[in-house]
Amino acid sequence: MMTTNRMFLIAFTVSLLAACGQKDAAEPDASDAGDASRLKVGFVYVTPISDAGWTHQHDLGRLQMEDSLGDQVETKYIENVPEGAEAERVIRQFAADGFDLVFTTSFGYMNPTIKVAEMFPDTTFEHATGYKSAANVGTYVARFYEGRYLSGIVAGKMTKSNVAGYVAAFPIPEVLRGINAFTLGMRSVNPDAEVKVIWTNSWFDPGREREAADVLITQGADIVTHHTDSTAAVQAAEEKGVYAIGYHSDMSRYGETAHLTAVTHHWGDFYTRRAQEVLDGSWSSQNVWGGIKEGMIRLAPLNDAVPADVAALVAEKEAAIRSGDLHPFSGPISNQDGEELVAPGTTMSDEDLQKMEWYVEGVQGKLPR
Amino acid sequence: MNDVLVGIILATLGAGTPLVFAALGELITEKSGVLNLGVEGMMLVGAVCGFAVAADTGSLWLGVVTAMTAGAFMALLFGVLTLTFQANQVAAGLALTIFGVGLSAYIGLEYTSVALTGLQAVHIPLLSSMPLIGPTIFSLDPLMYLSFVLLAAISYFLYRSKAGLLLRAIGESPRSAHSIGYPVIRIRYLAVLFGGGMAGLGGAYLALVYTPLWVEGMTAGRGWISLALVVFATWRPARVILGAYLFGGVTILQLHVQGLGIDLPAQLLSSLPYIATIVVLVLISRDINTIRLNSPASIGKTFHPGA
Structure with a gap:
């Protein structure tokens, strides 16, 4: 039965390939031995x-x-x-x-x-x-969350609907830290602000990211940001006439009017230092967690639409994070049920940050388990 | 509420349209008795070529035409392999997909940074200002309107025209058609080329309207979904479009459910469209009569005119 065989083939390939569709990676080339x-x-x-x-x-x-x-x-x-x-x-x-x-x-x-x-x-x-x-x-x-907190301040000042949309890949601590820090930053300047989250369950699916951003905008978000790999969310915002905050890279060329800023990553100094250490023989195994202070995280240049007083506030908070006076996860911080998880005057330890699996107050919806 | 509903409907149409194009094309190919599993590859090559031309010339329509041509060119490769050289269709189709993934990534190297303004919606005067149906029926982008026109044209062609009858006859029994003098191979070529052009159009919709950008592997399995839709629709054009919107609708709804904060596991919701497709496939496969009635009898079998 050709047709029956074919059904199986298709059902099988659909389930298998729909999710991944990646091409094979090349082998490292052993031929060029080099110096x-x-x-x-x-x-x-x-x-x-x-x-x-x-x-x-x-x-x-x-x-x-x-x-x-x-x-x-x-x-x-x-x-x-x-x-x-x-x-x-x-x-x-x-x-x-x-x-x-x-x-x-x-x-x-x-x-x-x-x-x-x-x-x-x-x-x-x-x-x-x-x-x-x-x-x-x-x-x-x-410490991506330091940049997220700062971008949240920009969002809190620029939103009119008091709703921001967040396109997120997977509910793991790293992503949750970003969502929570963004929400804390937003509500530090705008206590009424709320953040809606949509999970795409994929690091990279521009179509799905685009759909998620469109849905968030339809549901009232006038600022969208993302923790996924493509630029689709920024482009959606540009087209729909709302604001966007990029991630990883400066994405301003994908949304000249929409792109307020972006939380950008910078690994060059770290890579250079570690390679130099291996050359010197001084390398040792470390657990490096660098942020604004180490230059690993920066904010992309702010859009002209951001007023000078907001820019000044962001610069001030950035300096406070750099000097260690401000930590985005300093108490009081409550979870969604209003339970105070971080007491006033205390700061979450790195260990707790690495295990984060809850939403702060102000994030809408339940965290998927 | 009205805005949300309009948003859902528009997003559903958007998510379904690339599938409509690719699946309608594959339907015609399969009706002629040829199974082309290379839809994903043809969509990707169509998407990247269309995007490249649109980015370089600034003309989106030229991009759309290029995408169709590129898709058809990929299909021509498949046709030469399976129709002229009589290669196995399943193997050639899978090879076409793998080739298309690689080729599109190569062509697209320089275009991953480019931002385009996509095709804009056409607002039909007066009608588009009606509540609810105005924004959802009378102010869509031009390619969506094209998909409706193509659906009507293909339905008419298959079931009302002599040429369509011939195409179906070849899909049922190429030997009989051959023995009364019809050029089976030539007609199958045309069907394969049409399928490729439509897959390219589906790719163009993704790259030029939907996202609009080019990134490697951006079809993310939509070519495979289109293949499944043809079976899902038991080879009936109108059911293809329904299936495509159903698939798009489930995709969009699960995002809305999440955005509204309804407590359902997101991972499960994301897999809903795929689960729905598989469930319907199984249900349809159980009823052998539906399959036998509409499925082209010669599908996937090579035809040797000289033998």
Whole structure:
């Protein structure tokens, strides 16, 4: 029965391919052995580099490192590597090809990185956003929430409907910190403000992100921001005539009037420093969490539509975060039920921040479990 | 409330339209007895070529035409493989998708940074100011209107015209059609090319109207959904459009449910459109008569005119 077979084939492929649809990553090329005295640095990227987004910022960091260290390093990257078994193969290939330092830049690379690191004790690994380390595996992540808090202040001052929309990928602590910090920042200047969240359950699906942004705008949001990888939310805002706040990269060229600012990531200084340490032999496994102070997080230039007094307020708060006088997660902070989880005068510890799994007051809807 | 309803309807139409184009094209291809699993690849190549031309020339319509041409060109490759060289259709179709994913990523390298203003909605005077139906029927973008016209044209062609009857006859029994002198291979070529052009149009809708931007792999499985829709619709054009809007509607509704803060697990909601598709596929497959009545009998089988 051709038709029956075909039904199965289609049902199977639909369920399988609808979600992923990724192409195979290339093998690291072993042929160009290069100069033996140079430090060989590998990068594993989860999406194509493209022109904006998470991976794009990591690649800018790689280029900055090449610029600063010049002939001392040679770098290679593999992009669009799916998390899981494929990642392990790519990471192992880097190690086997004699790379001295390998940056694995996505949360899902955590277990593969640890596994490969055990097999190659002489290779140094740096894993982004994870929580497992080893003698030859350091971890690094940025305090994205500091930028989120500042962008929330901009949103709180610019909104007229007092509703902001947030297109988010997965309900994990990193994303929740962003939503909560944004909401706290927004309500610090506008106590009536509320944040609506839509989960797309995908880091990268421009169509779905666009739909989610449209829905949020329909439901009254006049500012949208996103924690997903494409620029679709910013473009939706531009078209619908509302404001947007970008993420990862400065996305102003995707929405000249809509784009108020963006929370941008900067890895170049960190990459340069760690590579230099490996060259000097001074590298040691660390758990690096850098923010505004370390220059890992910045706000993109504010839109001209933002009044001078708001810009001044943002600059003031930014300076306070840099000096350590202001922490976005200082009490009092209540959850959605009005329960006070952080008492006045106290600040959440890094450990608690890393485990965050609740919404602050002001976020609408229930957190999916 | 009215605004929300209008928003839901418009978003549903938007989410469904690329599927309508691709699935109607595949329907014609399959009615001729050819199964082309390369829809995803043809959509992607259509999307990137359309986007590139629109970005370079500033003309969205030129982009749309280019997308259709590029989709048809991909389909031509498939046709040469399966119709001229008699390759296995399933294997060639899967290869076409894989090829299309890679080729579109390569062509699109320089265009990932480009921002375009998409096609704007056409507001029909007077009619578009009516409440509810004004904004949802009389102020849509031009490609949506085109999808309605194409649905009508394809329905007429298949069931009211002699050429449509011939196409269906070839899908049922290429041997009989061949023996009374019809050029089976040539007609199948035309059907395959039409399917490719429509898949390219679906890709153009995504890249030029819906998002509008180009990113690698942006169809995100919509080509596969279109293939499923053809079976879902038991090869009837009107049911294709219903299925596409149903799929789009479930996608949009789950987002609204989330935005309204209704307590349902988001992961489950996101998988609803896919679950719905699979459930309907299973239900339809159970009734063998529906399948037998509408499914082209020769689908997926290569035809050797000389044998």
